[in-house]
Amino acid sequence: GDSVTQMEGPVTLSEEAFLTINCTYTATGYPSLFWYVQYPGEGLQLLLKATKADDKGSNKGFEATYRKETTSFHLEKGSVQVSDSAVYFCALSGGNQAGTALIFGKGTTLSVSS
Amino acid sequence: GAGVSQSPSNKVTEKGKDVELRCDPISGHTALYWYRQSLGQGLEFLIYFQGNSAPDKSGLPSDRFSAERTGGSVSTLTIQRTQQEDSAVYLCASSRRGDTQYFGPGTRLTVL
Numbered sequence: 001g002d003s004v005t006q007m008e009g010p011v012t013l014s015e016e017a018f019l020t021i022n023c024t025y026t027a028t029g030y031p032s033l034f035w036y037v038q039y040p041g042e043g044l045q046l047l048l049k050a051t052k053a054d055d056k057g058s059n060k061g062f063e064a065t066y067r068k069e070t071t072s073f074h075l076e077k078g079s080v081q082v083s084d085s086a087v088y089f090c091a092l093s094g095g096n097q098a099g100t101a102l103i104f105g106k107g108t109t110l111s112v113s114s
Numbered sequence: 115g116a117g118v119s120q121s122p123s124n125k126v127t128e129k130g131k132d133v134e135l136r137c138d139p140i141s142g143h144t145a146l147y148w149y150r151q152s153l154g155q156g157l158e159f160l161i162y163f164q165g166n167s168a169p170d171k172s173g174l175p176s177d178r179f180s181a182e183r184t185g186g187s188v189s190t191l192t193i194q195r196t197q198q199e200d201s202a203v204y205l206c207a208s209s210r211r212g213d214t215q216y217f218g219p220g221t222r223l224t225v226l
Contacts, residue, residue, distance in 0.1 A: 042219045044205065045217070046214055046215075049214060091157075102147075103159070106158060
């Protein structure tokens with residue numbers, strides 16, 4: 001079945017460091033890809049998404065490009081801030097048809113220190 | 115409404131008791147999803163509603179779990195005869211048909 005694999009955490013960085021969180025997927029068809037973020041004590045928030053190959057999703061300085069050839073959707077940010085400390089989840093859904101459940105990776109905890 | 119709301123935010127119950135968790139989706143969102151977040155299993159899909167019907171119940175872990183949705187809006191997830199392994203955060207999400215899912219803050223369930 002479909003699955004998502006993301007790098008194990010925790011990831012610990014200093015402020016202004018470059019961030020990469022790796023995510024690869026296995027899916028039939030042409031899934032949509034997502035990054036969700038969960039700040040301490042809060043619910044899941046959509047960070048960015050991409051719905052087809054070579055699309056780049058971006059938000060709040062974060063970017064991820066849908067790479068069909070490598071089945072990847074790595075999350076990057078050029079300069080992290082303390083406020084970026086959170087758990088990041090990579091996810092896919094099987095397509096734009098209604099009712100497709102999200103399949104999540106196990107989450108990567110990011111801790112940024114000043 | 116402004117976002118997906120869930121109640122209660124926390125629920126502590128004794129093993130063997132029944133619990134009901136409530137979800138209010140974003141107004142106009144016809145699709146509603148329940149997920150469970152636990153330390154051991156990560157984020158798991160439980161059930162999906164389109165309107166009041168549930169075409170996909172494949173994620174419900176046992177027959178102790180059930181859910182309903184009325185008026186195409188509010189949904190209730192019921193867990194009967196709770197077990198300690200049911201302890202988790204239960205998340206609800208809603209979307210327009212085929213669109214991005216937006217999540218509520220979750221209900222933290224603790225079974226003693």
